[in-house]
Amino acid sequence: MRQSAKRKAKQKKKDSQLSKYEFLKRPPRSWLGFLFRNLLIGLFFFLLFSKIYNSPKFRGYPWLWNNFIVANWKVMEEHPDFTFEQKQQMKMGYFAAYLQYINKNTPDSAVILMPTPDIVNEIGEKDKKRDIKWLRSKRHTTYMIYPRKAVYENSPRDSIYLDKITHVAIVGGQRYDKLPYRIKNRPAYTVLPLNPDDLK
Amino acid sequence: MSYLSILLAFLLGFSFLRFVAGRFSFIEILGLSFPVGIGVVTFVMFLLNILGITLSRTNLITAIVLITVAFYYKLIMKPKLIVEGYNTISKKTFWQVGRFNLIWFVFVLAVVGVLFFVTKKSLYTPTFSTDSVSSFDLYAKAIAHEGTLLNSLIYDKAVGFGAAYPPLTAFSLSYVYIFGFQSSKIIPALLFISFIVSFYSLILKNISSTPAIIATFGLVVAPELLAQSALNTTSVPNAMYASLGLMALFTWYKRNEMKYFYLSIILLSFNGWIRSEGIVYILTGLLFVFYVQLPKRQFKKMYLYILCLVPFVAWQLFLKMNAALMEPFVQVNISLVPHLDPEYFSKIIRGALKNFFHPSYYGITFYTLIVVGIVNIYGVIKKKESFLLLALVVLPIVAYLILLNQLHLKADSIEAIMSASAKRFFFGTVAMIWFYVFQIYPFNKVFNGLETFLSVPVKSKGD
Numbered sequence: 001m002r003q004s005a006k007r008k009a010k011q012k013k014k015d016s017q018l019s020k021y022e023f024l025k026r027p028p029r030s031w032l033g034f035l036f037r038n039l040l041i042g043l044f045f046f047l048l049f050s051k052i053y054n055s056p057k058f059r060g061y062p063w064l065w066n067n068f069i070v071a072n073w074k075v076m077e078e079h080p081d082f083t084f085e086q087k088q089q090m091k092m093g094y095f096a097a098y099l100q101y102i103n104k105n106t107p108d109s110a111v112i113l114m115p116t117p118d119i120v121n122e123i124g125e126k127d128k129k130r131d132i133k134w135l136r137s138k139r140h141t142t143y144m145i146y147p148r149k150a151v152y153e154n155s156p157r158d159s160i161y162l163d164k165i166t167h168v169a170i171v172g173g174q175r176y177d178k179l180p181y182r183i184k185n186r187p188a189y190t191v192l193p194l195n196p197d198d199l200k
Numbered sequence: 201m202s203y204l205s206i207l208l209a210f211l212l213g214f215s216f217l218r219f220v221a222g223r224f225s226f227i228e229i230l231g232l233s234f235p236v237g238i239g240v241v242t243f244v245m246f247l248l249n250i251l252g253i254t255l256s257r258t259n260l261i262t263a264i265v266l267i268t269v270a271f272y273y274k275l276i277m278k279p280k281l282i283v284e285g286y287n288t289i290s291k292k293t294f295w296q297v298g299r300f301n302l303i304w305f306v307f308v309l310a311v312v313g314v315l316f317f318v319t320k321k322s323l324y325t326p327t328f329s330t331d332s333v334s335s336f337d338l339y340a341k342a343i344a345h346e347g348t349l350l351n352s353l354i355y356d357k358a359v360g361f362g363a364a365y366p367p368l369t370a371f372s373l374s375y376v377y378i379f380g381f382q383s384s385k386i387i388p389a390l391l392f393i394s395f396i397v398s399f400y401s402l403i404l405k406n407i408s409s410t411p412a413i414i415a416t417f418g419l420v421v422a423p424e425l426l427a428q429s430a431l432n433t434t435s436v437p438n439a440m441y442a443s444l445g446l447m448a449l450f451t452w453y454k455r456n457e458m459k460y461f462y463l464s465i466i467l468l469s470f471n472g473w474i475r476s477e478g479i480v481y482i483l484t485g486l487l488f489v490f491y492v493q494l495p496k497r498q499f500k501k502m503y504l505y506i507l508c509l510v511p512f513v514a515w516q517l518f519l520k521m522n523a524a525l526m527e528p529f530v531q532v533n534i535s536l537v538p539h540l541d542p543e544y545f546s547k548i549i550r551g552a553l554k555n556f557f558h559p560s561y562y563g564i565t566f567y568t569l570i571v572v573g574i575v576n577i578y579g580v581i582k583k584k585e586s587f588l589l590l591a592l593v594v595l596p597i598v599a600y601l602i603l604l605n606q607l608h609l610k611a612d613s614i615e616a617i618m619s620a621s622a623k624r625f626f627f628g629t630v631a632m633i634w635f636y637v638f639q640i641y642p643f644n645k646v647f648n649g650l651e652t653f654l655s656v657p658v659k660s661k662g663d
Binding site: 024025026027028029030031033034035037038039041042045052056057058059060061063064068069072073076084087088091092137138139140142143146147149150157158 | 301302303306314317320321324325326327328333334335337338341342345352353356357358359360382383421423424426427558559560561562563564567649650652653654655656657658
């Protein structure tokens with residue numbers, strides 16, 4: 001008898017405790033309550049996220065914010081009026097500038113003799129200011145000058161185009177020997193037609 | 201003219217979804233129309249190419265307009281359907297994007313902010329990632345200029361391995377070049393926006409809006425995924441099609457609405473149309489459908505689901521038919537004989553684990569999976585729904601690891617692949633994990649309660 005009374009009292013206490021927290025399962029009654037509840041949970045999320053953000057286990061998040069979002073945003077804000085060509089130069093340096101020059105000075109059908117990777121390496125060693133390393137890559141070069149063809153002497157696949165070359169890419173003042181004519185002004189970086197009649 | 205191409209792809213996607221699957225809500229239409237549309241556009245481009253029709257602006261406009269009109273044929277013939285459509289959009293539920301509270305709103309702002317930044321970055325920065333410059337974007341330029349897949353770059357072998365990838369990426373990039381865009385970066389930008397909007401719209405069908413937006417935020421700030429989202433490569437779009445396809449499949453199972461079943465077929469088809477290893481997600485989907493349908497003896501759905509394989513098979517046939525030209529671009533071969541080398545397989549597992557818990561790649565994603573998985577062990581054993589959901593997360597990982605074990609690599613070692621490339625293989629899983637974590641007990645209970653706790657004040661009858 002006494003035991004069942006105890007149990008009942010316990011249950012009553014439990015029920016009263018439950019009803020005490022029942023309001024948590026209902027929407028707030030006022031906008032003030034709404035604001036309080038949202039700010040409370042917001043604070044919880046803020047503390048949780050700052051803990052995660054500052055943990056060395058998840059250093060990808062600070063990287064994302066500082067290096068990906070903020071740094072890129074700054075660049076975009078610094079140069080909002082850059083043209084497509086200028087943006088390419090910003091990303092790929094002199095390599096882009098030089099190939100854009102080739103695009104402007106050759107027809108779409110041009111077949112261009114490019115410097116071999118050895119020459120590009122040699123010039124890269126001497127001229128550190130101009131980053132032209134991607135000229136070694138036929139794909140990178142083709143990407144920039146397509147539909148023009150980039151031909152590399154040392155590539156067996158390109159041998160079929162060697163007799164179809166229309167232009168020679170002059171890089172670091174080299175490759176003038178590939179032209180069947182002589183010219184007085186010899187710029188270090190230019191593109192020249194194989195046929196002297198096509199000289200502008 | 202150039203933006204017309206985007207609108208055409210969007211309209212085609214919308215009409216295709218309406219025709220094949222059914223009516224969706226506003227936010228689902230907003231998110232899904234472009235990725236579905238561009239998928240259909242690329243498949244149409246492939247068919248035109250097979251038929252020997254040049255991929256020119258005029259031919260594409262003609263084909264897309266004709267197909268869009270064909271999808272609307274039923275609507276044109278039965279004006280009653282237009283009235284029904286009007287009734288649908290006049291319902292409040294059609295426009296609903298979530299239940300308002302301040303937490304939800306702050307997360308929405310954060311997600312929109314990230315999407316705005318990625319779009320701005322994507323459109324500002326020209327293509328420069330090596331994979332894109334040497335493969336996808338270069339190939340796209342040639343397709344646009346020469347109007348065919350087998351163009352001079354293929355004959356000259358002047359393009360990278362990406363040429364042998366299923367052609368959704370190359371075709372979609374070439375599509376915008378054909379219509380006069382100077383850069384193809386609008387494609388990754390639109391696909392990423394669509395990914396996030398669709399993810400939110402599909403997760404919203406399964407859980408309440410606050411956990412839905414928190415999960416979306418968790419996905420959008422996964423560091424490596426976000427960093428890759430502004431590049432015009434295959435990884436993020438593949439993750440999009442794959443994860444959304446599996447999410448749609450689970451939504452079909454949970455809500456028993458056939459439109460999500462058809463949506464899943466469409467999305468998983470395009471997942472196999474962008475990367476061949478998308479097959480791991482298709483196999484997961486097939487296993488899921490077999491497991492669910494086999495006891496009911498409903499074979500029709502199982503046969504229907506096999507349609508997912510059509511684009512994948514079409515591309516493999518194309519590679520075989522043009523093997524002399526395309527073989528040099530095939531980066532790997534798959535061995536069908538089991539590769540039973542425990543040391544080799546342990547290298548793959550070690551590499552994968554290193555990626556999962558790398559401090560810079562996926563943030564808290566895989567840690568969350570572990571915690572939630574442990575909490576939910578009982579639920580997985582007792583509840584079929586929890587078990588199936590976990591299977592959709594875990595099976596693609598297992599299948600990926602087995603696939604990696606079966607590859608004959610031509611260009612790289614497995615160690616190099618696991619340390620350099622593999623971080624991009626698990627983006628689909630990252631999305632599936634965020635889909636999973638808030639759906640299972642006790643987190644679903646807690647967040648459902650939280651939704652009410654945070655909601656706007658309701659006037660009681662007595663007031």
